[in-house]
Amino acid sequence: MTMCDTRKAFSDQAWTLTPCIVWPWAKKPNGYRQVYRAGTTMLVHRVMYELTKGPIPEGLQLDHLCRNRACINPEHLEAVTHRENQLRGNTFLALNPAKTHCPQGHPYDEANTKIKRRSTTGKPYRQCRACLREHERLRVRKTRSD
Template sequence: MCRVHRVAYELFSGPIPNGLVLDHLCRNRGCFNPNHLEPVTRAVNNLRGVGFMAAHARKTHCPKGHPYDEKNTQIKNGARRCRACISIENRRYREKQKAAREAQALQLV
C-alpha cells in the first residue's frame, strides 16, 4: 500500500530521497500532479503548512511588536519568548513587590 501522490511522483520524477517527504505545493492534499509535489524534510513541510505551529513559527515579532531576532529571543523548553517583554514583566513584578513591602512597613509603624 502506497499513497497515490507518492506513486505518481516516483513514476514521473524518480525516487523520493531518503528522509524526505512530499510537500503539496498547491496545498491540496488530494492532488497527485507530480509538478505540484516537492521532496522536503518533515520540518520544512510542517512549517509550510497552515496549522497553528506553522503560523506561529512564521511570526517575526512578538505581540508587543518587538522583533524575534537572535539578540531579543529566548528559547526555553522549545518556546520562543521576547527578551524585551520578559524584562518589562520582571521590572513590573519587582516594582509591585517593592510597593507591597513599603505598604507592609507603613502598616507596622
C-alpha cells in the same frame, strides 16, 4: 492497474487541467487520491512523482507546494523531511515558528529574542526580551510598593 494502464490514465483528458492536476477518481476522506497499482492501493501523487522524477528518497515525504491534497502535478510536489513538511503546512506546529513579533508587537529578532528550554521536555521556546524587561520592572515596582 498495470504500469501501461497507469500511464494511460495519467495522460487521459478526463481530469481537470489547471495549474493543479486533480485526479478525479478514488478520493479518500482526507482529500488525497488513490489508485490500485501493483496489487496494492497507493496514493496517486506518490505514483505520479515516481513515474516522472524517480523514487522518493528514503526518509522523505512529498509536500504539496500548492497545498492541494488532490493535486498530482509533479511540479507541485517536493520531497522533504517530515519536519519541513509540517513547518510549511497550515498546522499548529507551523504557527509559532512563523510568528515574527510577540503578542505585544516587539520583533522576534536576534537582539530581542531569548531562547529558553522547557524544564519538562527540554524543547526550546522563544521569549521576547522587551516583554521580560517590562515584566521584571513591574515586579520590582510592586515589591517596593509593598
